Amino acid sequence: MKTYTHIFFDLDHTLWDFEKNSEETLFALYEQFDLGSFGKFDSHSFYKKYKFVNVRLWDLYNKGRIKQAELREGRFVKTLTGLGLEPHEIPVGIAEAYTDQCPTKTAVFPYAYEVLEYLQPKYGLHIITNGFREVQHIKMSASNLHGYFREVITSESCGFKKPDRRMFEHLLERINVTPDECLMVGDNYECDIEGARQAGIDQVFFNPEKHSQKRSPKPTHEISCLSELKQFL
Numbered sequence: 001m002k003t004y005t006h007i008f009f010d011l012d013h014t015l016w017d018f019e020k021n022s023e024e025t026l027f028a029l030y031e032q033f034d035l036g037s038f039g040k041f042d043s044h045s046f047y048k049k050y051k052f053v054n055v056r057l058w059d060l061y062n063k064g065r066i067k068q069a070e071l072r073e074g075r076f077v078k079t080l081t082g083l084g085l086e087p088h089e090i091p092v093g094i095a096e097a098y099t100d101q102c103p104t105k106t107a108v109f110p111y112a113y114e115v116l117e118y119l120q121p122k123y124g125l126h127i128i129t130n131g132f133r134e135v136q137h138i139k140m141s142a143s144n145l146h147g148y149f150r151e152v153i154t155s156e157s158c159g160f161k162k163p164d165r166r167m168f169e170h171l172l173e174r175i176n177v178t179p180d181e182c183l184m185v186g187d188n189y190e191c192d193i194e195g196a197r198q199a200g201i202d203q204v205f206f207n208p209e210k211h212s213q214k215r216s217p218k219p220t221h222e223i224s225c226l227s228e229l230k231q232f233l
């Protein structure tokens, strides 16, 4: 068993409950922009369509095939035209309203604070996230996560995106440790687990929905609840 000294965490959908926070924001936007008045879709269809579109656009963004602005605008254009609105009917400012409101939401995964309280005295804790710098800092402040972490590395601030090993190496250099002292905790197999593995860092795959898909190579550890970290750390 290795002795770890530093733990890297992904932020979205690992600590900060992206799904719950996003859902709450989208239901609020449906009311705020009176999307029901078009008579074409209810708030649940709006949420489901957005989710479908957003995952696909994030995938393209992570692969470097679209830029931040195309992601932010495009997900609302594609969602709403997909639900039957004409491009000129798309409410002005809805994409900005989402980007402003969502990061201020505060839902985190069960046991997040408890586990971070437990880990903080024993390890150096750091965030490594593909999100945008400003947005990720707002999320961490709003949900009181900031105080637990020494370094917060975003793809925007370091110039590389997970799974690029250079993003992990950037953090290793900043804290001046070797990969074998570190452990990466994240929910995205390709970005967090494969990326960390490429950088020589052990991994904890956070799989709260318990997707049974076979992963190869297997992550060092797999958990479905953050509290399980206390079993081996």
Ligand SMILES: [Mg+2]
Binding pocket: 010, 011, 012, 013, 014, 186, 187, 188
């Ligand atoms: Mg994530």
